[in-house]
Amino acid sequence: MKYTLAVLVENRPGVLTHISGLISRRAFNIESIAAGSTEEADTTRITIGVEVEDEFELDQVVNQLSKLINVIKIINLTYVDSIQRELALIKVRANKANRSDLVDIVEIFRAKIVDVNRETLVIELTGEEAKIDALCEVLVDFGIIEIVRTGRIAVSRGPVPAKEM
Amino acid sequence: MRMLGAEAVIECLKAEEVEIVFGYPGGAVLTLYDALFKTNFPHVLTRHEQGAVHAADGYARATGKTGVCFATSGPGGTNLVTGIATAYMDSIPLVAITGQVGVSLIGKDSFQEADICGITTPITKHNYLVKKVQDLPRVIKEAFYIARTGRPGPVVIDISKDVFNDTLDFEYPDAVELRGYKPIFSGDASKIDLVVTELEKAKKPLLFIGGGVNISGTSQELRKFVESTGIPIITSLMGLGCIPCDAPQHLGMVGMHGTYAANMATMECDLLLGVGVRFDDRVTSLVKNFAPKAKIVHFDIDPAEVNKNVRSDFRVIGDLRWSLPLLAEKVALQGLQKWQQETGEWNKLVQEWKKEKPPVSELETAGIKPQAVIEKVSELTKGDAIIVTDVGQHQMWTAQSYTFKKQRSFLTSGGLGTMGYGLPAAIGAQITLPEKPVVLFTGDGSIMMNCQELATMADNGLPVKIIVMNNQVLGMVNQWQRMFYGKRYSHSSTKGCTDFVKLAEAMGVTGLCVTEPEELDAILEKALKMEGPVLVEVLLPATEDVLPMVPPGGRLDQMVLGGVF
Ligand SMILES: Cc1ncc(C[n+]2csc(CCOP(=O)(O)OP(=O)(O)O)c2C)c(N)n1
Numbered sequence: 001m002k003y004t005l006a007v008l009v010e011n012r013p014g015v016l017t018h019i020s021g022l023i024s025r026r027a028f029n030i031e032s033i034a035a036g037s038t039e040e041a042d043t044t045r046i047t048i049g050v051e052v053e054d055e056f057e058l059d060q061v062v063n064q065l066s067k068l069i070n071v072i073k074i075i076n077l078t079y080v081d082s083i084q085r086e087l088a089l090i091k092v093r094a095n096k097a098n099r100s101d102l103v104d105i106v107e108i109f110r111a112k113i114v115d116v117n118r119e120t121l122v123i124e125l126t127g128e129e130a131k132i133d134a135l136c137e138v139l140v141d142f143g144i145i146e147i148v149r150t151g152r153i154a155v156s157r158g159p160v161p162a163k164e165m
Numbered sequence: 166m167r168m169l170g171a172e173a174v175i176e177c178l179k180a181e182e183v184e185i186v187f188g189y190p191g192g193a194v195l196t197l198y199d200a201l202f203k204t205n206f207p208h209v210l211t212r213h214e215q216g217a218v219h220a221a222d223g224y225a226r227a228t229g230k231t232g233v234c235f236a237t238s239g240p241g242g243t244n245l246v247t248g249i250a251t252a253y254m255d256s257i258p259l260v261a262i263t264g265q266v267g268v269s270l271i272g273k274d275s276f277q278e279a280d281i282c283g284i285t286t287p288i289t290k291h292n293y294l295v296k297k298v299q300d301l302p303r304v305i306k307e308a309f310y311i312a313r314t315g316r317p318g319p320v321v322i323d324i325s326k327d328v329f330n331d332t333l334d335f336e337y338p339d340a341v342e343l344r345g346y347k348p349i350f351s352g353d354a355s356k357i358d359l360v361v362t363e364l365e366k367a368k369k370p371l372l373f374i375g376g377g378v379n380i381s382g383t384s385q386e387l388r389k390f391v392e393s394t395g396i397p398i399i400t401s402l403m404g405l406g407c408i409p410c411d412a413p414q415h416l417g418m419v420g421m422h423g424t425y426a427a428n429m430a431t432m433e434c435d436l437l438l439g440v441g442v443r444f445d446d447r448v449t450s451l452v453k454n455f456a457p458k459a460k461i462v463h464f465d466i467d468p469a470e471v472n473k474n475v476r477s478d479f480r481v482i483g484d485l486r487w488s489l490p491l492l493a494e495k496v497a498l499q500g501l502q503k504w505q506q507e508t509g510e511w512n513k514l515v516q517e518w519k520k521e522k523p524p525v526s527e528l529e530t531a532g533i534k535p536q537a538v539i540e541k542v543s544e545l546t547k548g549d550a551i552i553v554t555d556v557g558q559h560q561m562w563t564a565q566s567y568t569f570k571k572q573r574s575f576l577t578s579g580g581l582g583t584m585g586y587g588l589p590a591a592i593g594a595q596i597t598l599p600e601k602p603v604v605l606f607t608g609d610g611s612i613m614m615n616c617q618e619l620a621t622m623a624d625n626g627l628p629v630k631i632i633v634m635n636n637q638v639l640g641m642v643n644q645w646q647r648m649f650y651g652k653r654y655s656h657s658s659t660k661g662c663t664d665f666v667k668l669a670e671a672m673g674v675t676g677l678c679v680t681e682p683e684e685l686d687a688i689l690e691k692a693l694k695m696e697g698p699v700l701v702e703v704l705l706p707a708t709e710d711v712l713p714m715v716p717p718g719g720r721l722d723q724m725v726l727g728g729v730f
Contacts, residue, residue, distance in 0.1 A: 010345060018286060025287055056472050063469035069291040069311060072345040 002031060003058055003078045004154050006162045007046040010070040011037065018068055019046060028052060028061050032086075032151030043072065045162075047153045075162045077154045084154040087124070088132045089114070093143035094121040102142060109135045120145060128152075170298040171200040171329040174262065177305040178206070180337045183233050185209060185224070185596060187217040187589075189244075191237020192277065193264025196329035198235075209596060209625060212617035214241050216589040218248025219615070222257050223590025224597050226576045227551055229382050231258040231313050232593065238264040239277030242323070243284065247583060249319045250288040254580025255403065256380055258317035260308050265325045268296050281323045290318030298331035303338055310341045315348030316467040317380060349466070352483030354491060359479055360438070360462050361495050364394070365504055367436035367460075369511040372396045373419065376403025376579065377441015377465060377485055384408065384572040386489035387440065393497050395505055396438075397515045399427040401448050403579045404441070406569035409548070416515060420448040421715050422561045425522035428713070428721040430515050431456050440464045441485055444474040445580070454720045464488055522713075522726060532706040533682045535559065535634055539566040541689050542604055542632065550602035551576065551594045555587035555611030558640035561711040563606045585614030588631070592618060595627040602630070602693065609635040609659050616668060622698045623673030630692055631674075631700040636707045637661040644710050648725075669700035678702045 009015045016035050023030050031049035038045045052058050062074050077084075094102050099121070106113055106123055109131065115122035125135055129152055136147060156162060168176070174197060178186070185207040190198045201208050211217040214236040221232030232252075236245050242263040252259045265271065266278045271294075282292045291311050293304045301324070308320040364370060378387055384407040391398065391408060398408050399419040408415055417424035419431055431437070437459040442448070449455040452475055463470070463477035464485060471480045481488050539562055542550075548570030554560040554577045569575050576594060578586040587607045595603040612633050622629055636643075642657040666676030679688045679701060692699045713724035 014282070014286075021286060056476065059471070060469065060473060063471070067290075067467070067469055069343060069346045 001054070002049060002051050003076065004082070004084065004152065005048045005050065005062070006075045006077050006154060007048060007065060008038075008072040008074075008163055009044050009046060010072065011042050011044045012070055015044060015070050016046065018070065019048075019065065022064060022068060023048070023050070023061065026060070026064055028057070034151040034153050036153075047151070049152055073163060075165050077156060077162070080156045080165070081158070082154045082156040084128055084152050085126055086129050086132055086150055086152045087126050088136075088147060088149045090123045090125070090136060090139060090147050091145040092121055092123065092139050093119060093145060095119065098142060105135075105138055111135060166335050167332055168335050169196065169200065169329065170301055170324070170331050170333065171196040172204075173298070173301050173333060173335045174305065174324070174329070175200050175204050175206055176335055177302055177337060178233065181231070181305070181309045183231070186233045186235055187211055187220040187224070187593065188235030189214045189217055189237065189241060190235075191241050191264065193238035193241075193266060193326045194235060194329070196326075197262075197264070208235075209592070209621065211589060211592075211621045213615060214244035215248050215585065216592070216615055216618040216621060218245045218259070218261060219251065219583075219586050219589035220593035220596075221259055221261075222248060222252045222586075223553065223576050223593030225252075225257050225259055225593075226590070227573055227594035228597050229380075229573060231260055231309060233260050233262070236261070236263050237277070238266055238326070239279045242281040243279050246284060246288070247585075249285055249321065251578050251581045251583045251586060252319040253288045253290070255376060255578065256317050257319065258313040259319040260312050261319060261321045263321065263323045264329070265294065265323045267327045268325045271296070271325065281321060285321045288319070289321050292321040293323065295322060295324045295328050298328045298333045301328065301333065302336065306338050307341050307343060311343075311346060349482065350484045351487040352481060356479065356481045357488060357491050357495055360481060360492065361499060363436055363460060363462065363479060364438075364496070365499070365501070368507060369433060369435040370394075370396050370508060371430050371434035371437050371459070372398045373431075373437055373439045373442055374398060374400040374404035374407050375440065375442030376401065378404055378407040379572050381441065381466075381485040382572060383485045383489045386485070386493060389493040390489065390496060393493065394501060395508075395512065397430055397512060399423070399430060401442055401445065401579070402564055402577065405564060406574045407572050409570040410568045411570075416519060418564055419721070421450065421717075422565065422711050422713065423715070423721070424519075424565070425713055425724060425726065426515055426518035428715065428724055429518045432458070432720070432722040433514075434459045436460050436462065438462045438464070439477070440489070443470050446474070449475060450715050450721055451718055533679065533685055533703060535562045535705055535709055536566045537682075537685065538632065538634065538689070538703055539563050539606065541686055542693070543567045545690060545693050546602050546604065548574070550574065550604050551591075551598065553577065553587050553591040553594065553603065553605045555605075555607040555614075556582045556584045556641075557608045557611060558636070558644065558709070558711045559606050559608045559611075559634040561641075562634075584611040587611060588615050588618045588622070591629045591631070592622055592625070592627055595629050596625065603628075604693075605629055605631045607631060607633055608640060609633060609637060609663065609665070610639040612665070613659075613663070619669060619672035619674050619698075619700070626697060628697050631698070633665050633700060633702045634705055635661075635665065635702050636705040636709065638707045640707075640709075641711070643707065647708070647710070648714075648716070665700060665702040674698040674700050676700050676702070678704070680704045
């Protein structure tokens with residue numbers, strides 16, 4: 001099963017390598033990992049998507065990560081009512097003949113075209129992973145040149161921040 | 166007070182009540198060594214950085230205090246790696262201070278530069294790179310705090326050369342402020358009530374003791390529990406000594422080279438209380454066959470140990486210094502007389518197992534019996550010595566045949582299984598406990614891995630007694646080749662060309678040799694009585710096996726007990 005963890009860490013050099021190193025060293029599978037600064041200057045928030053066998057294995061991931069001195073808090077957002085998003089930039093082949101088809105698709109997905117030239121388009125889409133997967137699948141027919149995705153980030157609904165959960 | 170970074174390091178060590186440092190100098194730490202000189206701070210020069218880190222480790226294991234070692238940048242730092250990993254695997258409190266190249270040279274493949282923090286990240290509890298002199302006091306304070314609290318472990322502080330030469334207004338912080346590190350001491354007391362209830366229900370309970378008891382120094386607390394319950398005991402390699410091996414309930418070590426009684430009891434018990442253990446694969450063999458009839462209770466300070474290897478039914482997370490007294494108290498309150506009658510049958514059964522198969526097999530080979538060597542030393546030292554080993558057959562024979570009586574009296578590399586650990590660890594132990602007999606059992610393979618430390622021993626007049634169990638082979642490797650590789654002894658002979666007596670003498674250590682069974686007792690007696698460092702080489706037959714043995718992946722009750730393979 002797939003789980004989403006929010007990990008609050010000290011904003012220090014090397015923390016991300018520490019975390020990803022620990023996870024991979026213990027043979028757990030990272031699906032995605034996204035790090036960025038937060039409302040507090042000394043705290044970084046890392047959203048980790050992991051795929052594990054069962055809750056026992058998830059507990060191991062959480063417990064092992066908790067051992068790192070620079071990890072302040074780990075919150076399992078899997079069962080918390082939360083909003084999950086990922087950003088993707090997709091470069092596809094486009095010509096005069098099929099460009100309007102592409103525009104239609106982009107509209108249906110509520111994506112944005114952020115760059116156009118004679119042979120290609122770049123599409124920007126924010127959404128849940130499944131939605132981005134779906135768009136990519138449709139675009140395959142046009143010829144995808146490259147895809148860049150950020151990995152998911154997540155925030156809970158309601159007034160309580162993760163650090164207080 | 167205004168002082169150099171290097172002087173500040175020494176001040177910090179004093180504040181942490183560090184008694185001695187083991188180390189090896191070099192360019193990046195010259196200012197630090199200069200500060201050692203000026204303050205006359207106790208330091209032991211080993212002959213290799215690996216010797217320094219193992220010595221600091223041996224010191225820590227024997228005393229329960231934090232061991233400290235120094236090394237210079239690059240090759241000095243990388244030479245520490247094996248010792249740091251050894252300490253990490255066995256949860257030993259250690260602070261390693263390494264020099265790093267100047268700040269402006271970091272990251273440029275400069276002369277003698279290695280990324281020590283990067284290299285040691287997977288084998289340290291935490292590590293630091295210090296580039297600003299102002300950070301030194303805080304970092305060192307944190308490092309000692311992290312190394313010795315919670316589940317202990319090694320911490321590396323890599324300090325740029327510039328920092329030693331820079332000056333600061335020194336002030337040592339009183340407290341540490343670490344948002345992400347709050348070691349737990351006491352846990353949830355109601356969990357202990359649950360354990361007591363389970364214990365009362367159990368008909369075949371078994372107590373499994375591990376290194377955590379040694380580390381936390383809680384053998385006294387554990388004994389109270391054992392006294393009021395009469396519960397049979399098994400231990401891991403690291404748990405030896407916490408309960409005297411000759412206690413009637415003690416069934417011996419469990420696992421691959423465990424005793425018949427301990428392994429049988431594990432297969433049959435209905436409640437297994439694991440205390441400060443991590444269920445290493447050398448203990449459990451195939452996890453799915455481990456203690457198949459038992460509910461498992463796990464006492465540990467580290468939440469990450471829970472369900473890591475073996476899934477437990479109940480767990481008590483917290484320091485054993487908190488949980489064991491509470492357990493003993495609650496059990497004593499409960500009055501378990503009736504329960505003890507019910508477990509009488511079980512206690513009888515385990516005693517029969519204990520008698521049925523001798524703990525050590527007696528093979529019919531001529532020559533000196535390795536077990537006889539260890540038993541004689543055991544008899545002569547009466548369990549009052551610090552026993553150190555290297556890794557191999559001699560290590561297992563020592564674990565099986567020495568009658569350990571005290572906690573922290575057995576220093577051995579359990580988790581990593583590091584050959585070359587023994588000699589420097591014995592140095593670390595002897596230097597802090599000059600009055601105690603310290604005996605090292607080593608092999609002809611292992612001793613060579615850090616034999617340069619004989620010089621350190623002699624230099625410091627340390628009266629360690631070294632017993633080289635010379636079977637002229639890498640015995641444990643040889644045994645596996647005999648048992649599992651059709652006797653194809655690929656590169657496992659040391660050929661017997663080394664004259665260990667001469668080696669000892671060359672380094673300033675008295676050398677003795679035992680070749681005949683009849684002279685064994687007298688020479689051992691003489692060696693232990695002699696002053697100063699002594700190396701005794703004992704010539705053993707090459708084909709003696711460590712038995713019992715559970716073949717890898719086998720079940721604990723499917724031990725090979727004896728005979729020829
Ligand atoms: C540093 C290191 N290298 C290799 C090994 C693998 N190993 C385990 S036991 C052993 C043989 C040990 O031989 P010796 O020290 O002579 O002891 P004996 O088994 O003969 O008692 C070897 C090579 C190890 N444990 N550590």
